[in-house]
Structures are given as structure tokens and as C-alpha cells.
Amino acid sequence: DTEVTQTPKHLVMGMTNKKSLKCEQHMGHRAMYWYKQKAKKPPELMFVYSYEKLSINESVPSRFSPECPNSSLLNLHLHALQPEDSALYLCASSQEMPRGRYEQYFGPGTRLTVT
């Protein structure tokens, strides 16, 4: 099973709402990632978790809050978002070591619209 699943597929939220994006993988990967992708652009890295610990935060605003409850799950909590945060949010996972050697497996994404 080489699948990364994400829910929901689509999300519309107001600027005062709180919502969460969920990601799950059962490949035994110990590195998990959140990316943001705007139209006609490559994905931009937001966060990296390694062995359930936050390893990289690419200076993401605090209105995005990641969480890794266990080795299979990754959440992204959203609060007080702005319209410019509307994008496709992609989750990915990969084997951990040797670092940088392995490909990432991407989920189908959550299409987020902030109104």
C-alpha cells in the first residue's frame, strides 16, 4: 500500500473559523510533510515531522498549527486564515534514512478556499 490519504477533499471556511486537515499513511514512513501549492506553481514546503517531532517549520504563520499524533497521522489546524491562504494543501511522506535518498509519496490534497 503506497497510498497517502487526505481529508477533506474540499474545504470552504470563513476567516473566523477553526478547521483541521487530516493526513494518514500506512507505509511505515517516519517523515511526514505539509506543502502548500498555489495554482500553476510547484509545492512550497511548510512543515516536516521526523519520528513525530517537528523538524522544519518554514517560517509559516502561526495561524497554521501542525500536529503529529502518531507515526501514521498528520494534522494541520487552521485558525483565522486569510483569503490569500486559499490553495491546495498537500501531505507527503517518505522513508527517513538515509535522509534525502528516497522519494516522497503525496496525497491527493485538500482544496481550501477562505472566504
Next chain:
Amino acid sequence: GNSVTQMEGPVTLSEEAFLTINCTYTATGYPSLFWYVQYPGEGLQLLLKATKADDKGSNKGFEATYRKETTSFHLEKGSVQVSDSAVYFCALRGTGGFKTIFGAGTRLFVKA
């Protein structure tokens, strides 16, 4: 720092035409190189990979060879189909790090 440059699109081809999408990179050490494909409304899928010089990655009729002397990883397919219409991203991962460096993406349109 590491970087990836790929040819700008869109690329428009007729069905059964030969495809080349150029990709060159700048990196220290010996990165792993990847091609990902993104179909409309979907996430990225790994198309092929190469982890050392002279490796050839291949999948679904697509091929790319890791050329260290020219720092290139060009994507080729001998006969494209309408179903190959998508955005193609060249990418690299440096040794020792988590980050994937993506090229800007090349949109391919294949006409019947």
C-alpha cells in the same frame, strides 16, 4: 544552494509525437533526482527516479538519465498520448536533508 531549472511550458504536442522536457540542476554532492506528474485536480505522483550518476529511471514509457557531467535529468517519451496531458515537475533531494527542490513545472497538452 540547490536549484532545479526546467523548460518553460506549455508544451503542446500531437498524439504519438516525441516528448522531451529539459531539466538541469545545481547541487553539491550527489543528490537524488525525480520526475513527478500532477494531473488536473490531483496530488503529485512519482513518475521515475534516479539516485546516482548514469542511472536511468523509467516508468510508463517515460525515461530520464542522471547525467552528472551535464547536471541534467531530461524527461523523454517516444510516443505521447492524450492521457499524458498534465504538469511535470523535475525535483532533487540533497543528501542529508529533508527538503525537495522542485522545478517550476512544465504543462504538457497532447492533442488527439
